[in-house]
Amino acid sequence: MCLFEQKNYSFKMSELQKLHIKTPLLRSHELSLINSLNGFERNIFLKLDNCQPSGSFKIRGIGYLIQTHLEKNINLVVSSSGGNAGLAAAYASQQSNLKSLVLTPTTVLPSVVQKLKSYNADVMIYGDVWDETDRKAREICNENPLALYVPPFDHELIWKGNASLIEEIFHQLENLIPDCIVCSVGGGGLILGIIEGLIQTGWINKDIKIIAVETEGADCFNASIKAGLLVSLNEITSIAKSLGAKKCASKLLEYYDQFKGKIESIVVSDTEVVLTMEKFLDDHRYLVEPSCGASLVVAYNIDKYLGKNKFKNVVVEVCGGSSIALENFLDYKKRLIK
Numbered sequence: 366m367c368l369f370e371q372k373n374y375s376f377k378m379s380e381l382q383k384l385h386i387k388t389p390l391l392r393s394h395e396l397s398l399i400n401s402l403n404g405f406e407r408n409i410f411l412k413l414d415n416c417q418p419s420g421s422f423k424i425r426g427i428g429y430l431i432q433t434h435l436e437k438n439i440n441l442v443v444s445s446s447g448g449n450a451g452l453a454a455a456y457a458s459q460q461s462n463l464k465s466l467v468l469t470p471t472t473v474l475p476s477v478v479q480k481l482k483s484y485n486a487d488v489m490i491y492g493d494v495w496d497e498t499d500r501k502a503r504e505i506c507n508e509n510p511l512a513l514y515v516p517p518f519d520h521e522l523i524w525k526g527n528a529s530l531i532e533e534i535f536h537q538l539e540n541l542i543p544d545c546i547v548c549s550v551g552g553g554g555l556i557l558g559i560i561e562g563l564i565q566t567g568w569i570n571k572d573i574k575i576i577a578v579e580t581e582g583a584d585c586f587n588a589s590i591k592a593g594l595l596v597s598l599n600e601i602t603s604i605a606k607s608l609g610a611k612k613c614a615s616k617l618l619e620y621y622d623q624f625k626g627k628i629e630s631i632v633v634s635d636t637e638v639v640l641t642m643e644k645f646l647d648d649h650r651y652l653v654e655p656s657c658g659a660s661l662v663v664a665y666n667i668d669k670y671l672g673k674n675k676f677k678n679v680v681v682e683v684c685g686g687s688s689i690a691l692e693n694f695l696d697y698k699k700r701l702i703k
């Protein structure tokens with residue numbers, strides 16, 4: 366758990382102040398070593414967004430969306446995510462002196478409900494699946510013109526806010542240009558922010574690949590690429606529930622076509638994710654969600670997933686996530702590792 370969480374940041378709201386923190390970019394000794402064993406030296410950098418105050422990268426985009434509406438006389442922030450997006454909305458609202466209502470499906474972890482309440486959010490458990498929950502959230506906003514609906518990923522301002530992570534990496538790496546950036550994909554808000562950041566910094570014109578990682582059973586982007594059109598999954602069967610958008614943002618497919626060859630999609634298994642979560646805990650002392658573990662599977666196996674003697678300098682977005690505790694991890698391990 367992160368140090369910064371303890372601190373109550375009270376920003377002056379005279380201008381758009383950041384609710385997220387600038388997270389460390391750490392060269393991982395362990396991962397660099399593991400991925401240099403065949404003689405091709407690699408540097409693996411970890412962007413530690415698991416240290417963000419709300420527990421994940423989500424505060425970057427959602428914080429930005431909420432702050433850009435502060436002048437607009439809103440009296441309530443409404444989020445339909447019982448996951449990290451909801452936590453980010455609740456945290457950003459508390460920091461901005463706004464009331465928040467977070468609607469969550471019945472599958473929400475009790476620990477997350479507790480955390481949401483600790484940010485003074487009102488919590489409404491509604492619907493067995495997210496689509497139902499989201500419909501209710503929109504209904505509430507339609508009835509209250511002063512309420513701000515905050516979607517989990519599909520909003521231009523969210524992508525713009527998420528872009529801050531690339532701006533930070535751009536400065537943190539100084540003159541070094543990475544060969545690729547690895548990130549997890551749910552609905553696409555994170556990767557769209559990364560693309561936005563590459564555009565803003567001019568890095569989009571450099572030879573930097575974006576590696577989009579999903580898990581089997583939460584792979585709507587990969588399915589859409591294969592089909593050549595936006596595909597909606599029937600159900601989410603992966604343990605990586607935070608990657609469980611049935612359909613990704615249409616903008617992501619647009620960019621996939623526009624920036625031909627820049628984005629590579631990779632799908633990993635839940636079993637690989639759980640094994641990797643354990644390795645990462647041992648090596649770096651962070652317990653992350655399966656959604657984040659997905660990217661780490663690639664980070665631990667660059668030769669296998671990205672090719673031998675390729676990609677010397679790799680940045681991995683450690684997106685974090687709060688829907689995990691030791692008990693959940695041990696349960697995944699019991700179920701998936703024979």
Ligand SMILES: Cc1ncc(COP(=O)(O)O)c(C=O)c1O
Pocket residue numbers: 421422423448449450517518549550551552553554555556607608610654656657684685686687
């Ligand atoms: C920890 C974590 N990582 C990755 C993602 C995927 O982000 P996106 O839906 O923006 O693609 C999420 C989404 O909730 C998340 O909570």
